[in-house]
Amino acid sequence: MHAPTSWFNLLTLAVLFVEIRGFISPHPNSHVDKLSSLHSINKGQMVQSRRYSSSVRTDNPSMSAVQPSDEWEVDVYSRPVKDARGKKLWEILICDSTGEFKHCQALPSNMVNSREVKKAIEKVIDDAPVKPKVVRYFRVAMQNMLNIALGGLDMQVIPSRTTYRLLEWLEQREKEVYPQMDGYNPNMVNPPGLDIRTPQTLPDALVADQYAFVALPISYFRNGEVSAENIGLGKLCPIDPSLPDDTMVQGVVIVTRRAKALAAWMTGLEVAFVRADLKKKEMILEVGISTQFYMVRFNENQRAEAQVFENGKRQANGIHFLAVQKEFDEEEVEGFWLLREASV
Template sequence: MSRVNSREVRKVVEEIIDESEVKPSTIRFFRGAMFNMINIALSEIDVIAKPSRCTFALANWIEERNRNVYPKMDGYRATMSGIGGIGGTFLDIRTAVKLPDALRGEKYAFVGLPLAEFLEGGGVKEDNIGVGRLCPVDKSLPADSFVQGVVILTPRAKALASWLAGTEVAGLKADLRKRELVMETDIDNQYLMAKLNDDQRKEAAIFEEGKDALGGLHFISVQKDEDDDPAGFWLLREIPENL
């Protein structure tokens, strides 16, 4: 751990860049506690450091090592594996604030789509998701399962979708205790999307169970009405908090 400093980080990054066929323009990181160190390390390198909760490849790599590498190392203790993870090291996640009135949806619906729709040959593709984005899908997940999501219906669908495209949507969370549907964006922003009544709270519980069953996979669709194509569609993966 004594070697984890800005000088060593810069050295490792420079070595990776030198070995890369295409030089990266942006380097993302998810641990807020590393913010100052990484900024200092990259200050003399021509790349942008961006805090992000959408570091999917990095999360997959850490999860694989947590399963197959670290348990075989001398001194490994399973009780230490969750310390210093995402939940405790993000830049102070604040209480959810309301979206501006001009961007709020009139209706919200919890829905599900077959996972097969997001796999090769499925109906959801880059050319029909508006200004949205699709995260990578683990092909080992059962194709007959359903991905849970939320459809936001609003006559201002283009405006809301464009606003979301200008930020980085990290995911949706249903807080069953507070009865709130919260959208998380960038590294530390939370927006209150809706208050949940009794029926919606039951649907939100199914939504959260579905996320857990598929490793955090879920989606958001912003549409003008139920029959309209999405102005923006985001397939998202909630990264585990114990990385």
Template sequence: MSNIVWELDFYSRPVLDENGKKQWEVLICESPNDIERSPDTLFKYAEYCSSTSVNSLWLREAIERAIAEAGTSPKKIRFFRRQMNNMIVKACEDIGITPLPSRRTYALNQWIETRIDDVYPHEEGYDLKTAQTPSVQYPPLNPIALPDAVKGDRGDKWTLVSLPASAFDEMKEWDIAFEDSFSLSLVNTTPDTIIPGLIVYSPRATPLAAWMSGLEMGYLQLEKSARSQLRLETGLSDSWTLVNLTNKEMVKEAESFETAKEKANGVHFVAVQTEPDSESFAGFWLLKE
């Protein structure tokens, strides 16, 4: 079965047709689920759509045209635009592809920004008034506690660490049971860029990592409140309490993590191990906020 994952956006663009109506566009690109995969080699497909033709049938047929052009079909299609959920889900399911609401559309987000700067302004009918960089906001949600079945009986331990970006060149050689990554060349990093991360040590490392692998991992974020914590954001709207920060020292350490994450253009990682001396990972996910 194909392990290929695509990313999709279907929305109006700042380009008007001959009737002065906004044109819509489907953008489809391959997810770079490999630390070594060059973004330049990713499959991409773009097609404009009249505003009067916007429906799940047109979108399904566009996906089928992309499949024909690629010569292969994806197993899943990620999408970030919540307001298009019903149409995208129906189009995907009608052709047997799993739709995946996700904050992990890194290649697609970068491509959209590039088209806003370099493509749409040169199109006939470009409308400067409606041209803007898409800003997708995710409202804060109340985090959910991790399921008891994946937590250690005596509680899990954790540590915040960091690695230079160059260390990920050897990620293919690491012993990892469950993982997901992307090419760091997608983001503005150098070999010396410091990538911060969280390692969770748990006697139930494998069940925890297996459970996390079933989530569409988004990013890790500090929440400062009366009960400060590090939240794991997944899918488009789920939030989990991964680490409770029970004293000022922990909060300060988490603040340093957030600062390092910002300097790394949002790139960070979450890992799961049985113990600090372990040479293998039950799970490892490279993430970007």
């Protein structure tokens, strides 16, 4: 069991006794200056809730210097640049999960194979201040090659879209580095493909009883109110420092009597993000490198709440959260994931 946390008590209040400020898309029957109620529902339906804000603690914890991590993130792929011979530029990008350690290496197109990639990564490992125990990569297209290249090394290799520092670095290079290089061609940027995946159904034993949309101030994550020490199972992605301090981070709370089992199961999934499919009126859990799970269907009235959730994600550069708890009035959370939806 996890010790009760003041921020989670406030999250509970956000669900049960919602104080509205900056209220967005209220339900037609609600009043922005009064408390809003949740409605118990049958399994497979969405609980309705309201947005809130509350006071923020001022006792900011001291921050220690960031140390390199033993969890690495790797990308091997072509860039929108051609060399003097008209060949695509390929790169190996490696960073750790803190972003403190970074390595960039150009790779001739005739050396893009598992043997050469393995040799290059082994050299980086030998020279690194901290050796990796875990390596994550996010590209489906490179899955076979990277599994072969990394498979014989003494570390865990995980396909995952939680390569947050690597994706930030790629975004920065796509904006500031590649356009300045000779041979740059923006038309070579690979557009996202058509998504034809079909969500899997959650195991019956893990289907939740209730769901709710809620929100927390971004300051809770910046000042340490929510930290790796008090979230139970789960993980926190890095927060974009450019986001305003008054940003509200949208989230989904899953309530189930099997909260502990569900949270434990989710820790092995590499939870990537949650999204609302507004056309199909479904909540989808994205995990791993390409897997989807169907969570719940919402009705037309609840579609407005799902729209607010998606709008809030966009305003926060994809940042949102997923929480798992046994009851709405529990004083502890069994699992909590701060997530970022990003184009990969």
